[in-house]
Amino acid sequence: MLKKIKHLWHMLRQLSGDDAYEQYLKHHAEFHQSTVDAPAALTRKEFYKLWQDNKWKGINRCC
Amino acid sequence: MHKNLKIILWIAVALMGAFALAGIALNRGESINALWLITAAVCIYAIAYRFYAAWIAAKVLVLDETRATPAERLDNGRDFIPTNKWIVFGHHFAAIAGPGPLIGPTLAAQFGYLPGTLWILIGAVLGGAVQDMVMLFVSTRRNGRSLGQMARDEIGVIGGTAALIGTFLIMIILIAVLGLVVVNAMKHSPWATSTVAATIPIAMIVGFYMRNVRPGRVLEASAIGVVLLLLSVFAGGWIDHHETLRTWFDHDGLPLAYAIIVYGFAAAVLPVWLLLAPRDYLSTFMKLGTILLLTVAIVILRPEIHMPAVTQFIDGSGPIFGGKLFPFVFITIACGAISGFHALIASGTTPKLLMNERDIRMIGYGGMLLESFVAIMAMIAATVLEPGVFFAINSPAGVVGKEAVDAIAKINSWGFAVTVEQMQQLASDMGESTLFARTGGAPSLAVGMASIFGSAFGKSMLALWYHFAIMFEAIFILTTLDAGTRVGRFMLQDMLGNFNKKLGETSYMPSVIFTSSIVVAGWGYFLYIGVIDPNGGVNILWPLFGIANQMLAAIALCVGTGILVKSGKLKYAWVTGLPLAWLIAVTTTAAYQKIFSTDVRIGFFAAADDMATKLASGVLSAEKAAVAPQLIFNQHLDAYLTLFFVVVLWVVIIDMLRLCARYLAGRPVPKLSEVPHEPSRLVENWVRD
Numbered sequence: 164m165l166k167k168i169k170h171l172w173h174m175l176r177q178l179s180g181d182d183a184y185e186q187y188l189k190h191h192a193e194f195h196q197s198t199v200d201a202p203a204a205l206t207r208k209e210f211y212k213l214w215q216d217n218k219w220k221g222i223n224r225c226c
Numbered sequence: 227m228h229k230n231l232k233i234i235l236w237i238a239v240a241l242m243g244a245f246a247l248a249g250i251a252l253n254r255g256e257s258i259n260a261l262w263l264i265t266a267a268v269c270i271y272a273i274a275y276r277f278y279a280a281w282i283a284a285k286v287l288v289l290d291e292t293r294a295t296p297a298e299r300l301d302n303g304r305d306f307i308p309t310n311k312w313i314v315f316g317h318h319f320a321a322i323a324g325p326g327p328l329i330g331p332t333l334a335a336q337f338g339y340l341p342g343t344l345w346i347l348i349g350a351v352l353g354g355a356v357q358d359m360v361m362l363f364v365s366t367r368r369n370g371r372s373l374g375q376m377a378r379d380e381i382g383v384i385g386g387t388a389a390l391i392g393t394f395l396i397m398i399i400l401i402a403v404l405g406l407v408v409v410n411a412m413k414h415s416p417w418a419t420s421t422v423a424a425t426i427p428i429a430m431i432v433g434f435y436m437r438n439v440r441p442g443r444v445l446e447a448s449a450i451g452v453v454l455l456l457l458s459v460f461a462g463g464w465i466d467h468h469e470t471l472r473t474w475f476d477h478d479g480l481p482l483a484y485a486i487i488v489y490g491f492a493a494a495v496l497p498v499w500l501l502l503a504p505r506d507y508l509s510t511f512m513k514l515g516t517i518l519l520l521t522v523a524i525v526i527l528r529p530e531i532h533m534p535a536v537t538q539f540i541d542g543s544g545p546i547f548g549g550k551l552f553p554f555v556f557i558t559i560a561c562g563a564i565s566g567f568h569a570l571i572a573s574g575t576t577p578k579l580l581m582n583e584r585d586i587r588m589i590g591y592g593g594m595l596l597e598s599f600v601a602i603m604a605m606i607a608a609t610v611l612e613p614g615v616f617f618a619i620n621s622p623a624g625v626v627g628k629e630a631v632d633a634i635a636k637i638n639s640w641g642f643a644v645t646v647e648q649m650q651q652l653a654s655d656m657g658e659s660t661l662f663a664r665t666g667g668a669p670s671l672a673v674g675m676a677s678i679f680g681s682a683f684g685k686s687m688l689a690l691w692y693h694f695a696i697m698f699e700a701i702f703i704l705t706t707l708d709a710g711t712r713v714g715r716f717m718l719q720d721m722l723g724n725f726n727k728k729l730g731e732t733s734y735m736p737s738v739i740f741t742s743s744i745v746v747a748g749w750g751y752f753l754y755i756g757v758i759d760p761n762g763g764v765n766i767l768w769p770l771f772g773i774a775n776q777m778l779a780a781i782a783l784c785v786g787t788g789i790l791v792k793s794g795k796l797k798y799a800w801v802t803g804l805p806l807a808w809l810i811a812v813t814t815t816a817a818y819q820k821i822f823s824t825d826v827r828i829g830f831f832a833a834a835d836d837m838a839t840k841l842a843s844g845v846l847s848a849e850k851a852a853v854a855p856q857l858i859f860n861q862h863l864d865a866y867l868t869l870f871f872v873v874v875l876w877v878v879i880i881d882m883l884r885l886c887a888r889y890l891a892g893r894p895v896p897k898l899s900e901v902p903h904e905p906s907r908l909v910e911n912w913v914r915d
Contacts (some may be wrong), residue, residue, distance in 0.1 A: 177309075179507065181444040190303030191488060191729045200628055211442040212499065219498045220716060220732075221372075223575050223887075224506070224709040225327035225567045226560070226775065 184210050236276065242271025250535075251340060257530040259605045263343060264524070267602045271595045274351040279359065279591040283584075286798040288791070289365045291584040294906040296369045296577060306370075306578045308908060311585040314576060318593045322358075323517075325404060325668075325703045326561025326775075327601035332674075333768060334558040335616065336544040338536040341555045342605055349556070349563025352600035353805035356571045357564060357779055359590030360786040360802055365573035366580055369899045373573045373657045377785050377878070378790070379899040385881045387751040388874045389781050393570065396774040398475040398745070400567075401490070401710045401769040402701045402752030407666035409482045409757055410764070411700065416475035417657055417693050419482070421462035422700040423475070425505070426489070428454045433504035449505045455508060455701070457695050460568035466657060476618050479757040480542045488749040493708035494715050494742040502708045504515055509702035516698045520603050520675060523682040533609035533616065538640070545621035546665070548827030553816040556808075557772035562601025564805065566778025568594065581908060607674035608667075614644025615652065619670040622762030623663040633662055634826045657689030665762035668699045675707070714745035758853045765827075766906070770864060777875045779810040782881040791886045792898055810879065817872040821865050830865035834858045 177184040184207050206211065210211045245268035250258065284287045290733075300306040334342040365371055371379070378386025412419040432451040440446060465471045493501050537544075540551040547554065561567070571591060580586065608616065617637050618626075626633040626796065630646050634884045637644055653661045656673060664670070671697035679691040716732060718741040723730015729737045757764025783806035823829030826836040833858075841854045842847050889895045 166880065174310075174312060177313050178446065180442045181442075184442050186307070190301070191539050194301075194303070199418050208437075208441040214304065214442075215499055215503050215723070219390075219502055219709065219712060221574055221711075222570045222713050223321050224324060225322045225571055226324045226404075226565060226706065226769075 180214070183214055187214075227807050236273070236576055239269050239272050243273060250343065253535060257532050258529055258535075260524055260531055260610065261528045262529070263339075263602055263606060266343075267347060267599060269354050270351060270423075271599070274355070275592060275595060276589075278351065279355065279587050282356065282359065282801060283587045283592075286795065286801050287360065287586070289363070289583045289586055290903070292906055292909055293583055294390045294904045294908075295366055295580045296901075297580055298906060299901075299904060300369065300517035300578075309579040310582040311581065311588060312338055314579045314581075314585065315589050315593060317579065318571065318576045318589050319596055321575065322520045322560065322561075322568050322593060323513065323597050323600055324706050324793060325699060326565060326567075328604040328671055328699065329407060329667040329768075330559040330562055330772075331601045331605040332608040332671050333546050333620070333764070334555050335533060335605060336537065336620070337398055337551055337555055338540075339415060339531055339605060339609040340431075340535040341540070341551055342559055343602065345555055345559055346563050346601045346605065349559070350594055350601075352437065352777075353808065354562075354564035354568070354598065355591040355594035356801060356805060357566075357782055357786070358568045358594045359586060361569045361572035361782055362580075362586050362590035363583075364786060364789050366586065369901055370574060370577040371899075373782055373785065374690045376573060376899070378779065380473060380896060381788050381878070381881050381885055382896065385784070385878045388878050389778075389785075390717070390721070392774070392778050392781060392871070392874055393528065394714060394721075395871070396567070396771070396778055397710050397714045398748040399752065399767065399771045399774055401707050401714075402756065403764065403771050404707055405483065405486050405490070405749065405753040406756040406763050406767060407668045408700050408703050409479050409486065409753070410664055410666040410762070411668040411672070411696050412477075412482050413479050413664075414476055414660075415658055416472040417462040417466040417689075418700075419475040419695045420465045421693055422704075424458035424461065425455065425508070425697065425701050425704070426501070426914070428458065429501055429508060431506035432508065433500045437499045438502060444507060447504065451504065451508045452511055455512065455697065456694075459690060459697055459823045462693055462697075463657060463689065476483075480754075483750075483753050483757045487746060489704075490540070490707055490711045490749070491742055491746045493658050493736060494711040494746065498712075501710065502705075505701070505708065506705050509705040509739055509826075512698050513702050516601065516695075517600055518796060520607065523678050524603065524606055527678060527682045529606070529610045529611045529678060529681070531606065532611065533613050537613070542825065542828065545617060545625045547769060548770070548825060549816075549819065553812040553819070554769065556812040557769050557776060557816045559601065559778075560772045560775040562598055562604075564776070564779050564781055564809070566775050566780070569778065569782035582906070594681070594693065604671060605760050607671055607678060610678065611670065611674050612642075612644065614638070614671055615649070615673070618644055618649055619640055619661050619664050619673060620667070621663060622665050622760070622765065624759075624761035626663070628663075630660075630662055641747050646841050656689045656692040658692070663762070664710040667764075668696065668703075672696045672699065690752050696722045711742065711745050711749070714748075718744060728883040755856065759857060759860075760850060765831075766860075766864060769816065769820065770868065773813055773820070773868060774871055776813045777811050777871050779789050780806055780813060780875055783809065783876050784878050788873065788882045788885050789898070792895060796890070810875070814872060817868045830868070834861035834865075837861070 187210055190203055243266055246262050249262050250266055293771050297306050297308040312600055331342050374386055374389040377389040432447045436447040528815035542550040565888050614637055626636040634646050672692050675695040680688045705770055719730050719732055728734055756767050783802045786802040787799050787806055819828050820830055826833045837854050837858050887896055
């Protein structure tokens with residue numbers, strides 16, 4: 164039961180973008196950390212601004 | 227044994243669906259229970275999804291689960307991210323389900339519940355869901371390219387340009403008509419106006435919280451926002467009862483329209499974190515929550531539908547909008563059956579998240595089925611009202627008369643019982659001064675929802691439920707308005723960037739202000755005309771929007787059909803070709819009638835001539851004569867706009883047919899722009915684990 168609730172909570176966070184920064188850090192660690200001149204990861208605030216601006220560049224709401 | 231059981235189960239679903247559908251279609255009694263509609267819908271969706279969609283996935287598109295998707299190949303942790311299919315489904319559904327499937331069915335209910343319901347079901351299963359799924363597929367195979375880009379690559383420059391211009395114009399008309407719906411819901415209603423106004427500072431508080439107080443904590447901030455929104459509904463009631471405060475929010479249509487225009491401009495220019503993004507979170511939560519609540523309430527309550535199956539207005543004399551059943555029911559209900567706008571979502575945003583091609587069926591086809599179900603809910607909410615009440619709320623003053631007594635007499639003469647006292651009682655129950663001529667669909671939907679919620683969860687709070695429903699509709703209408711204006715601005719900057727590099731820069735302030743002004747002026751004009759039109763404006767704008775939206779769907783289906791033929795799948799081309807042929811018939815007939823009909827309630831030119839004659843002979847009242855020249859100009863403009871839409875549509879069709887003919891004759895055509903196959907590592911890993 165507790166596991167299910169946890170899973171639902173996880174889904175909700177992912178759906179709303181609440182965990183977007185954590186996902187980004189994971190991606191950053193996986194893909195960019197290995198190179199020598201890897202750029203430092205963005206801060207939470209920087210990432211969030213970029214992520215949101217990016218989201219609203221295209222058509223993502225309909226009639 | 228297991229297999230036999232499955233076969234029996236599906237036969238049972240098919241029989242139940244057929245039985246429910248027959249029950250709806252053949253019912254000639256006094257009323258019918260809403261559960262019949264829901265049963266028929268669910269059974270039809272289940273069968274279509276299990277068999278038709280599965281067949282399309284396996285045989286027509288040949289989805290390949292071993293093939294790497296763009297999200298996997300181009301994973302950048304930002305827009306290309308392989309995502310769990312339920313999450314993508316959620317994003318996709320939140321993006322496609324706007325106010326359209328709520329408003330269209332409400333307006334189309336003037337023909338009775340049957341025509342609209344049948345079109346919502348059949349249109350979605352054979353048309354809309356197929357379009358969404360095919361678009362999602364072809365875009366996924368092309369790194370998430372947009373409809374316009376694909377039209378250019380696959381058909382040619384003409385098709386691509388037509389799709390681009392079409393999209394831009396639809397956006398303008400869509401925003402205008404949605405703005406009009408909100409204005410009509412707020413007109414002389416201090417409660418509704420103050421609640422809707424409160425959503426702006428609430429969104430800003432949420433935005434500030436997410437940006438500065440606790441960056442990126444979306445759920446926390448949204449929870450605060452939702453609580454504030456609910457409080458604002460209560461506060462609106464308090465303001466409505468306050469003698470001085472209520473006058474601040476008690477306005478005519480025109481000042482409200484100006485306020486929305488200013489608001490739209492601000493939203494397009496201000497940074498997204500401040501207004502647009504937080505408002506969108508709130509509207510998504512409200513939307514999903516309220517739709518869920520409505521479904522639960524309808525299932526608990528099982529309300530009776532009071533609207534007849536078919537009304538006399540199928541002959542074209544309907545008060546809400548003029549025009550016969552064919553083609554106008556198919557124009558009025560766009561979203562919910564088939565919507566070209568979805569093709570823009572299915573190409574572009576969603577394919578960049580897909581983890582595996584096999585999810586395309588659930589997200590593309592399944593997402594549209596769910597939207598269609600929302601449209602069925604809206605149809606139920608509109609038709610549970612007594613027909614007399616429904617027509618009293620939705621008929622514009624220009625048709626039934628300005629005075630309550632005249633309106634009631636007119637509606638009674640159509641054979642629908644309703645009294646002035648009944649309407650007054652209803653208005654006071656809902657906390658409004660009047661509910662006459664509240665065109666646009668939102669108020670009657672809110673009354674329908676309030677009565678359903680009221681019966682299911684307690685009758686004492688009708689006024690609260692009504693204003694909750696208005697707030698819920700307004701908040702995501704305004705989100706579409708914000709987002710649409712902004713996207714329109716980007717599209718315009720993109721186009722102008724071809725002529726002047728500086729104008730194409732999205733952060734160059736003079737260009738931002740210039741392009742935003744053009745977009746806002748575009749829809750602001752139609753909104754203004756809609757407000758001063760004594761016939762309510764919705765009767766003109768909604769069909770125009772429907773024609774434009776179906777035209778975009780036809781362009782998307784043209785692209786899909788062209789790609790199927792070029793992929794050597796001519797024998798399956800009917801899958802997209804059939805809905806395409808239907809849409810061509812519908813939009814061309816509707817456009818022809820809107821331009822050439824001699825009926826003043828249908829034909830734009832006929833209406834303009836009629837008004838010009840009346841103006842010249844001096845029979846118009848001073849009030850009407852003052853706005854007549856603008857209305858005449860607008861009717862002409864609408865006629866040419868319709869003509870433009872239909873010409874664009876036929877250009878794309880002919881271009882597509884020429885392409886198919888060349889391909890079949892073995893002559894050179896633009897090559898398929900599909901990205902070559904690359905094996906998916908995600909699947910391998912998954913199998914190995």
